Amino acid sequence: MKKIIVFSAISLCATFSMAQKYWQQEVNYKINVSLDDQNHYLRGFESMEYVNNSPNVLEKLYIHLWPNAYRNRNSALAKQLYKNGQTELFFGPESDRGWIDSLNFKSEGAMLKWDYDPEHMDICILQLAKPLRPGERITIETPFKVKIPSGEISRLGHVGQSYQITQWYPKPAVYDKNGWNQIPYLNQGEFYSEYGSFDVTITLPENYVVGATGDLQTQSELDFLSKKAKETESGIGDLLTLSKTKASEFPTSSTNMKTIRYIQNNVHDFAWFADKRYAVLKGEVELPQSKRKVTSWAMFVPSNAKTWQHAIEYINDGTYYYSLWNGDYPYNQVTAVDGTISAGGGMEYPNVTVIGNASSKEELEVVIVHEVGHNWFYGILGSNERVHGWMDEGMNTLNEMRYIQTKYPNNTRFSDMVLNGKFHLNDLDHHDMGDISYRAIAGFGLDQPIETHSAAFTSANYGIIMYQKTGLVFFYLKDYLGEELFDKAMHEYYEQWKFKHPQPEDMKKAIESSTGKNLSWLFTDLIQTTRHIDYKIQRVKKDKLTNTTQVTVKNVGQVQGPIEVNAFMDKKDRDSMLVETKWAEPAKKSTLTFNGTDYSRFSIDVSKDIPELKRSNNHWNKKLFPYCEPMKGEFLIGDHDINKTNFFWTPTIGGNAYDGFMFGGAIHNLGIPFKPFQFVFAPQFSTGRLRPVGMAEFSYTFLPATRFKSSKLGMSIRHFGTGDSKDAQLVSLAPYLKLNLGNRGEASPTSHDVLIQGSFRKDDYGMNGFTQLGGFLQYNYNVNLTDHRFDWKVRYEYANRNRVDDLIDYIEPSVSMNRVQTEMKYKWRYLRNKQKRWMEVRAFTGWNLATNTDQSAFLYSFGGAMGDQDIYMEEYYFGRFQPNGFWSNQRMNNMGGFNTANDQNERFENLSTVSIYSELPYIPKLFGVFVDAGIAGNKSALNAGVGMKLGPVLSVYFPLYRAGNALDALQFNQYGREIRFSLKMNLVNSSFRLGNLF
Numbered sequence: 001m002k003k004i005i006v007f008s009a010i011s012l013c014a015t016f017s018m019a020q021k022y023w024q025q026e027v028n029y030k031i032n033v034s035l036d037d038q039n040h041y042l043r044g045f046e047s048m049e050y051v052n053n054s055p056n057v058l059e060k061l062y063i064h065l066w067p068n069a070y071r072n073r074n075s076a077l078a079k080q081l082y083k084n085g086q087t088e089l090f091f092g093p094e095s096d097r098g099w100i101d102s103l104n105f106k107s108e109g110a111m112l113k114w115d116y117d118p119e120h121m122d123i124c125i126l127q128l129a130k131p132l133r134p135g136e137r138i139t140i141e142t143p144f145k146v147k148i149p150s151g152e153i154s155r156l157g158h159v160g161q162s163y164q165i166t167q168w169y170p171k172p173a174v175y176d177k178n179g180w181n182q183i184p185y186l187n188q189g190e191f192y193s194e195y196g197s198f199d200v201t202i203t204l205p206e207n208y209v210v211g212a213t214g215d216l217q218t219q220s221e222l223d224f225l226s227k228k229a230k231e232t233e234s235g236i237g238d239l240l241t242l243s244k245t246k247a248s249e250f251p252t253s254s255t256n257m258k259t260i261r262y263i264q265n266n267v268h269d270f271a272w273f274a275d276k277r278y279a280v281l282k283g284e285v286e287l288p289q290s291k292r293k294v295t296s297w298a299m300f301v302p303s304n305a306k307t308w309q310h311a312i313e314y315i316n317d318g319t320y321y322y323s324l325w326n327g328d329y330p331y332n333q334v335t336a337v338d339g340t341i342s343a344g345g346g347m348e349y350p351n352v353t354v355i356g357n358a359s360s361k362e363e364l365e366v367v368i369v370h371e372v373g374h375n376w377f378y379g380i381l382g383s384n385e386r387v388h389g390w391m392d393e394g395m396n397t398l399n400e401m402r403y404i405q406t407k408y409p410n411n412t413r414f415s416d417m418v419l420n421g422k423f424h425l426n427d428l429d430h431h432d433m434g435d436i437s438y439r440a441i442a443g444f445g446l447d448q449p450i451e452t453h454s455a456a457f458t459s460a461n462y463g464i465i466m467y468q469k470t471g472l473v474f475f476y477l478k479d480y481l482g483e484e485l486f487d488k489a490m491h492e493y494y495e496q497w498k499f500k501h502p503q504p505e506d507m508k509k510a511i512e513s514s515t516g517k518n519l520s521w522l523f524t525d526l527i528q529t530t531r532h533i534d535y536k537i538q539r540v541k542k543d544k545l546t547n548t549t550q551v552t553v554k555n556v557g558q559v560q561g562p563i564e565v566n567a568f569m570d571k572k573d574r575d576s577m578l579v580e581t582k583w584a585e586p587a588k589k590s591t592l593t594f595n596g597t598d599y600s601r602f603s604i605d606v607s608k609d610i611p612e613l614k615r616s617n618n619h620w621n622k623k624l625f626p627y628c629e630p631m632k633g634e635f636l637i638g639d640h641d642i643n644k645t646n647f648f649w650t651p652t653i654g655g656n657a658y659d660g661f662m663f664g665g666a667i668h669n670l671g672i673p674f675k676p677f678q679f680v681f682a683p684q685f686s687t688g689r690l691r692p693v694g695m696a697e698f699s700y701t702f703l704p705a706t707r708f709k710s711s712k713l714g715m716s717i718r719h720f721g722t723g724d725s726k727d728a729q730l731v732s733l734a735p736y737l738k739l740n741l742g743n744r745g746e747a748s749p750t751s752h753d754v755l756i757q758g759s760f761r762k763d764d765y766g767m768n769g770f771t772q773l774g775g776f777l778q779y780n781y782n783v784n785l786t787d788h789r790f791d792w793k794v795r796y797e798y799a800n801r802n803r804v805d806d807l808i809d810y811i812e813p814s815v816s817m818n819r820v821q822t823e824m825k826y827k828w829r830y831l832r833n834k835q836k837r838w839m840e841v842r843a844f845t846g847w848n849l850a851t852n853t854d855q856s857a858f859l860y861s862f863g864g865a866m867g868d869q870d871i872y873m874e875e876y877y878f879g880r881f882q883p884n885g886f887w888s889n890q891r892m893n894n895m896g897g898f899n900t901a902n903d904q905n906e907r908f909e910n911l912s913t914v915s916i917y918s919e920l921p922y923i924p925k926l927f928g929v930f931v932d933a934g935i936a937g938n939k940s941a942l943n944a945g946v947g948m949k950l951g952p953v954l955s956v957y958f959p960l961y962r963a964g965n966a967l968d969a970l971q972f973n974q975y976g977r978e979i980r981f982s983l984k985m986n987l988v989n990s991s992f993r994l995g996n997l998f
């Protein structure tokens with residue numbers, strides 16, 4: 001910019017191009033800090049040089065004071081943790097909290113004015129004494145004191161005397177072409193910091209082992225670590241046999257203090273970890289390109305020696321492969337420390353990474369490689385993680401997948417590790433695990449775009465979309481470009497942007513220019529939207545004349561990317577050998593020509609490297625049904641093989657009051673990931689009635705690009721015994737359409753849907769019976785927050801019932817119903833003396849608009865939620881038509897039904913009720929109290945009692961008080977009959993609610 005001022009006569013055009021030139025700020029830190037491990041404090045003094053390389057004059061600086069995120073429940077961190085159900089910071093004791101204070105910013109000896117950001121107390125605004133012009137630098141100093149919070153909360157913390165000192169010092173926010181990037185500290189959502197140098201001096205008791213960013217300058221400390229490393233190496237056998245308690249005890253802190261110093265250039269953060277128990281391993285790795293040697297350190301608590309004994313190998317291999325694929329590691333040391341704090345996973349800092357408790361060596365290797373890998377994607381390529389988290393996490397996942405595939409080709413132990421080798425997950429590798437997760441969440445329509453702000457992601461999507469889907473998408477790119485071209489592109493991106501702040505458009509430009517490809521299908525469609533991929537083999541045509549085979553592939557999905565087609569031939573000793581692979585460039589439809597005509601099979605993407613939602617249309621075979629795959633049955637559940645039509649089977653048992661004990665089997669295709677077309681076919685044998693009974697369910701799930709989330713069209717079929725007569729049975733058919741409203745990719749606590757269900761029923765009592773035709777239209781609205789749930793349902797219903805046999809004249813030949821009901825449920829969790837309890841209020845109103853006869857008023861009544869009132873067969877009742885006896889006490893908490901009996905018949909044409917159920921403080925959550933009140937015409941009733949909820953399925957209610965009922969006193973002689981229970985087993989409906997999990 002100086003040049004522009006000096007040569008201002010030069011044309012505007014030149015000025016313009018200068019203004020567009022990339023620039024970044026620089027911050028150089030000198031920090032002295034001492035650890036008080038008795039009271040968990042840091043006391044420090046910081047001096048930072050801030051260099052304004054921007055073309056703008058700065059009058060203030062935004063400074064992050066991130067330890068203040070732990071100060072109280074008003075911080076963005078506390079609110080986010082609370083939202084995700086973690087309440088340590090929100091409700092935990094004062095002693096667990098942390099903060100930074102004793103600040104006194106000065107420059108050139110003069111005090112600087114500063115204020116907290118009005119919204120976030122972990123950000124402050126520092127007013128400069130005089131404007132900082134482009135090219136100028138300023139040195140700012142301040143003392144500081146940090147109270148170290150509990151390590152249970154987030155990344156900065158201590159567990160006993162094990163310290164994780166991260167995000168701990170006053171640090172300027174990034175100022176870039178988009179302006180100031182001041183951001184509060186969050187758990188879900190990472191960082192963005194200026195590059196510069198660090199010169200950090202730490203004073204602490206002599207017997208601490210420290211892992212930190214930077215090159216250690218203190219010879220005595222280097223000797224101390226090397227000695228520790230020798231001791232660990234020779235004593236590893238003893239460590240492995242050390243008892244768990246002995247190995248996790250803290251030795252007493254030495255009264256002698258030591259001061260150690262670290263220096264590092266070209267990094268954007270400094271973290272350190274201190275623990276007196278650490279065993280140390282030291283190694284060395286030679287970089288693939290420069291052949292330079294880098295020192296590696298592993299530090300771990302002796303109780304984890306078993307998983308950590310080969311950690312140096314993981315650190316070295318990670319450093320080697322990331323260097324090979326992206327560019328050499330530019331620093332001198334790489335360290336991994338055992339965090340002991342969080343329940344798993346890890347966290348990256350320049351040169352040093354902290355790893356949570358790993359359950360196995362395999363898991364430790366994956367986590368170490370991932371965190372070490374962040375030195376490239378975060379450390380060296382310093383993207384804005386908060387806004388474009390995929391640029392570090394996703395790119396890192398790609399390299400991690402590649403690492404596992406390279407080091408352990410054909411090895412499936414990583415999927416076995418996750419699922420303990422259970423089920424038939426056929427040869428899934430590390431890539432496939434991501435593939436399955438993505439396709440499952442996208443299949444439900446619950447995915448969000450890769451390019452989503454970290455804080456706006458649901459926690460499931462944060463992991464599955466930002467990490468895994470990005471990894472899959474770039475794996476697809478690598479497959480398409482080929483490793484050589486892909487590696488060249490990554491190296492060029494690395495060289496152009498190392499120690500800088502690349503934005504997504506910079507990355508796209510770098511990769512497009514080095515490959516010569518237009519990659520909008522990836523950078524726009526796959527990264528910025530939830531549009532999904534689905535390719536299909538449309539036609540295979542053999543041309544004897546030209547001796548070629550033409551394969552036409554069609555894009556039937558929402559993304560127009562390149563398509564891989566594999567050709568197979570039957571060879572003498574092996575059938576279906578892969579003989580050729582070709583790529584079709586992005587197009588709606590393309591035809592590829594293969595030489596020869598005797599191909600046995602064509603597949604799209606046989607190695608499953610394209611994150612496609614539906615793969616069943618990817619094949620053509622030389623046989624009678626060229627687009628069908630052979631059937632394969634497996635026990636219980638598993639994954640869907642790419643070249644098989646999978647189904648699963650399981651024996652089943654069941655029972656009800658009419659059929660007695662039932663046994664049979666179920667055949668279904670509910671494997672993972674979910675298929676759009678699903679079926680469950682479950683025939684059973686009724687031992688009570690000695691005949692076949694059972695149920696079946698068929699559905700098709702579809703995923704429109706807009707307006708609707710994943711929606712479902714289906715049919716339920718039930719056939720069971722009913723009534724007293726031996727022949728009595730019922731058959732029900734219920735077609736349904738469930739539309740989940742709203743656009744995919746919105747992480748909103750509210751959701752709503754429309755359900756349209758038809759119903760045909762035939763009840764055959766032998767001598768007589770009825771048929772019923774009807775249906776309903778229902779709208780649901782839900783809000784799901786950590787401590788508040790709201791559900792609103794409104795439903796219009798119609799039914800017409802015709803008597804089958806006219807022998808019995810007290811049954812009217814034809815009755816019909818036309819009614820509306822609405823129910824509102826509000827549930828909230830309250831805190832009483834640190835005990836959290838739920839309270840629920842349910843309000844119901846139902847009106848019969850037209851009942852043609854008395855009998856229809858009786859049949860289609862509200863209030864009891866008894867078996868015979870479940871006219872559309874939505875629930876499971878053990879004794880659907882039991883007038884008395886134990887099974888007659890089963891109720892559903894719907895249709896205004898009281899928790900206990902309220903009237904002899906419990907049937908009302910029009911009814912309004914309010915029910916309250918609450919868990920109580922000091923009493924186990926299993927128990928609660930209820931009050932039910934209702935009015936129907938000129939009748940009113942009030943019941944109260946005690947409830948017992950055994951999970952979401954079974955609840956039991958005991959009445960204690962009753963007023964205004966026809967039953968005007970509790971009939972204690974028949975008390976057993978007054979007890980009600982509710983069994984909620986409608987899993988079809990609850991599977992729709994799976995959305996709440998995400």
Ligand SMILES: [Zn+2]
Nearest residue numbers: 370374393396
């Ligand atoms: Zn990561």
